[in-house]
Amino acid sequence: MIIDDLRDRLLGAVADRLIGLGESRTTRVVIDRDLKVPMPDGATLVTDHYRPVEVSRGPVVLIRTPYDKSNLLGRAYGLALARRGLQAVVQDVRGTFGSDGEFEPFHHETDDGLATLAWIREQDWCDGRVGTAGLSYVGYTQWAIGPYAEPRLSAMALGITAADFRPTFYPGRSVGWQLLLDWSSGIGIQDSGTRLEKLGLKRRVAAAMTTLPASRGTRASIGQDIGFLHEILDHAEPDDQFWDFLDHGRDLAALDTPVSMLAGWYDIFLTEQLRDFTELQRAGAEVRLTVGPWWHGDRPSVGPIFRDQVDWLAGQLLGDRAILARRPVRIYLQQAGRWLDFDSWPVPAEPRDYHLDADGSLITEIPATEAIRAFNYDPADPTPVDGGAPLGIPGGQVDNRTVERRDDVLTYQTATLADDLDVIGDASATIFVRTEHSDADVFVRVCDVGPNGRSLNVIEGIRRLRAADEPIDDIGTRKVEIELWPTAYRFRAGHRIRVQVSGGGFPNYIRNHQTGESISDAVRTAAGRTQILHGPEHLSRIVLPIFR
Template structure:
């Protein structure tokens, strides 16, 4: 390793907030790994210089290449700390054979790669896996099924049920899906997906508004992208195409110790917290850190690498166990961290805030009759969204004034808070609604209104109504035809400060973050026409619409 390379490594460690260390290592490039169907996958093998005999292996599988940022941020930092690392390009990417069909072959290819690594003379058969986002998915595709089990895993900013990133309670996550499709559609030229250029962002913005949606990938990048065609072509509820992609029903017996990092504005935060709770319930030693981050934020990446160095040192080298509680949460607007043994924290209890017919929001529900509030959702002029957990900036919180001024958004605002209100846990809403179309979306957003009157989003959720899914466990049809719709909002840890007010928005969509509901039931990929949908939202004694907040006492 050259002096320049060692200096670059030290600079990279400093940028990642790691203690400076310069263990020398060698790299063997383009190591061929055969898999059972005849395809050959390529990987890079990092090994401590001068090491004798077999060592444990840190396995990383990803579709974004093995050089550049991947090498400097996700492989070399571990190699500089004396770990043996094998980084592999997934099928059809960066020299690996076959065709890249995202998520579809990671189970078979991952298990075959694991068996190959364990059979190498340089491996002592102990293997851990790490990585975030798609690299996290490749861990879920292997960890529940590995025999013998992996030593440890770190599936960051991802979810066992990966399709939650594409379809949120039935509503296609349009903007995130197209941005990612554009990124992977050009990645062989540009490497690890990152923020889109202004020119490409403008093309994506125009493509999001095209109908039919099936060809939006061509409009954005000039060529079809297989994932986009899968996303648009298999959006119907319960489409069996995705059956082999999700792993949330996998047997967790023997699942390895797990370390996870995510952010409150990361699109995978809800799925990851659900995974953590499932793992702990199954007796798996699992830790999670949730910070104030958007997907791929520098702070999030730093925490991933820093926590993984400690995690791998403990499980592969016998180093000290991580200290502190297994659940670590950043309390937004308070600037502090909370620690807990479980998620949600045991000190949180639900408090309902009821929508009122006059536009108020109180802990007391209406006691008598009241007329419903009405609005019309028009897919030709879809209700926009700002902020939220997006794949890239802009995300997080934003001023919601322009959205709340529209006549297709109902706003309910609470009184001034006399003291700080800490909301920590899962936020849920039950809204009583009647629509004149069978196909409709219900979007609910909780906002924080400051003393100057600026309304900023905190969490939100959407529920797609469809004849095949109504009635359901979360949609009850009353005798009067009014639907009681349960909407799961994003989890959070957030302080509403004294002097602020709570606000709830109810609307028929949030475009382009979610695809507009055209109201016709036409296939998602080929639909070209839309119909306006009239909503009635009830808030009377018989229909107590509310948002349930987990308040930390």
Template sequence: MNLGSHLAQRLLHLPPPSTRDLTVEHDLRVPMRDGAVLLADRWTPRSGPAGLPTALIRIPYGRTGMIAAQLARPLAERGFQVLIQSIRGTFGSGGDFDPLRREREDGLDTVRWLVEQPWCGEAVVLYGGSYLGFAQWSMAGQLPPQVKALIPSVSESAFTLEFLRKESFSLEATFGWGLQVAGQERRGAMLRQALRLRKERRAWYTLPLNEADTAAVGRRSDYFQNTLDHDADSAFWSVLDHSSRVADLTVPVSTVGGWYDIFLPGQLRDFQALQSAGREARLTVGPWAHISMGVGVTATSEALDFGLAHARGEKPFDRAPVRLFVMGVDTWRDFPSWPPPGYAPQRLHLHPAGALAADPPDESAPDSYRYDPADPTPAVGGVRMPVGVRSGRVDNTDLEARPDVLTYTTPALDKDVEVVGEVSAEIWFRSSLPYADVFVRLCDVDEKGRSTNVSDGLISLTDADETTCATVRLWPTAYRFKHGHRIRAQISSGAFPRYNRNLGSGEPRATATTLRAADQQVLHTPAHPSAVILPIGAPN
């Protein structure tokens, strides 16, 4: 019995395969334009028709073990042959590993080589999530006609740039991933990674921050150092931004995301670009974080429906372009577009005494709290990536009990309120220091008073000692607040280590060492109407 095959079938909720008898041709040599040679493995059924559609997977994490079992095997058992390739500088492939920066050229060279192989067949489908999805987006605009579909999940065309914005640097994702890829080919890498988690979490507090990688693993991570030295708008990262090419992608696309995925905003932007250009595209967003099993289950299903149908020149199963999991009622709903029609922005204003209401506020004194970077407001659930860290919806009771967190809550709802689309906040804010962060979180409070997070976001200010309107972009969502529940807005000045803590000194991110506590104020007056802005529609 092939235990790996049966395990993948169970984990991915798949029907029985047409065959479990596969053959793997290892270390195929794929030449690149600069002379480097990348290695790939070809998975095929041992018997059956020749010229099956080829699913191409380009990956930096290796080609064996669980990666092969969950990516290549399920597809090769159910109608595809699979070519899984190690990207440049990883796991035997030639050249130097320079994360994300050579995927367009190397990907296009690989596809050109692939379609010339006598075994390739007449159809190619690009497949994979996260970095593997970026490897697909990066080729937009120059794909040969043999490529029939793309299925990128939890990914986007400007990969990691969301993390590097000046106003909200994502420490946890850049630091953790940088350390992971820097040591992934060392002997015992998986065990080392598990053992270093506690040390890595202590290293988050290292100052200056450009010594944190050495503190965690004894050596520097080039990727992490580059994220410290170059913000998202630096020319250094321009080679990673393929968002301008997305509308040129005429190949059908099915993209899978999660409401608590780190790449969701960019993924939705890419889908909107495809829809605006009139391309064939569909979007599925579930209640998942980046490494949730539900992403793999849904992406595999899309490969075997949407991808295989297009590869065979058939029509995939008919469904609406947008399928969203509406949290709160935990049901799937279909829509024609993102954002869906019928949801209009409505303001819920902050009021004194922790109230939240549609009416504008009257004159009132500001609310205050003290933020101390030596004891930063922690990240609790939400948009998280690391293994072993709880993500998604969690109990916020302990977080909201902290003195550096303010909450504003509506009365119990007299009817269901459904929020689907882009969420934002306008918070009138003043600090005792010029440098401060504003973190806003939308929560659902049930009949028992338990508060769980729905959506959140952060912005860094550089003129916070003056009264400033902080415009915060929260993560998009689809959520129904039930009758009898209450809607809550949380305000604080951090979510560490998801976002780097604001030290209050204004020193450069990489070399800052001075910690300054700040006294923060949130205003709610007719002239300073702080509010969260929710896209609200009538529940079905």
């Protein structure tokens, strides 16, 4: 047991100032480092316990991380919570850093988390009340125990995460390739890699994106196979039930735990996190939501995440209800530069159809005649995508004009908008296609085109077609329903709305080889023609929620 040293006191003070946490309740924190928490199978997980020096017994916040409890983020969590009167337990999950066992991502978090929770409640410094905090995978470790804890957790603070990770692994029945190769490579060297290896990781991962077969991706990026990547690729078929255990949102109505969520409009977990919020809200749970203009890991999001979580936990566990006095939903309206508060999500909005016309226009009227446009998609030169929702590299909005000039991308756009148009809520696309191969992807991206011609991406979605996706007629027409990201965005007067339709968005989404072979093992590629149908009998369109 030690009283925090000068380094910790300085870190706590600097973090408070940079993050904007406000006045601390104490500047002295007692830290017990490297406690050995026993698991039922005999493994021990190393754990740090932070306690305000004035507190001998009280509520505790549990943070379980695969990224090193002793790194800057782990220590900042422990110190920030303790300086505000809360105890914190920060633990390295199984197989990471000092904890026993093998790190098998996601597989042990429920059993180990519940065992750790039981251990905490047995300690004389815990009064029985336990909350949780963290973001991304550290949010998953919360969901892995929240629905199963008895007694229930006293509060959960969930940053950029979701109760079910499967849709993030497999967006639109494709594979989130950039996300998964980046993360698999990172966890592969986080314990053992040299400083030089870690500094060059992003460059090597980017170079490895084109590796074939995809199952060799981490061998190309870090020189070793990572089992997690093989699990993802080997279980990518829609009817594969291997990852069913990841779904901790099957009965959110019974959660009975106050929850705060923070998300980003370009975050990899956005769609699922909003679903979690909506289901909890419908069940009458005490839940609040904040969505900002961030991508996953965006530095401007760090302060809001910390403030949201520390304030929520202090309000719930220490009775400081004044901190909680805000409406349940707070969202940032992009391009309007302001935050909006609501009582629920989704907000009241009118769905509006924008039809794709064969002349390249995007119109609210139904096109007068049937017509076809087509592009040729070649997996050997996959249609690229930039920005959006990647992991570990900058995301969000980028200029799409270079991609839109490619001959494997079709574009459609509105006339110049006479007035500002606010789009808030869920969006979708319906595209009628005929593809040369039964296996093909349809990728849709909606952009904001300014008077200077710059085309900035706003929302997108993908749908992978397989042989099992039957045509709706005898000439191979298939109706493709695509879920687009939710958003809150102002298309300003003088701008245009543009829609891209293509055969992929590489490397954010793994390329479709169009051969029907396994995603994991495919090497051969087959170029093919995709036709887009337009007209009164084939209403290819996007649907946007218009907020007034």
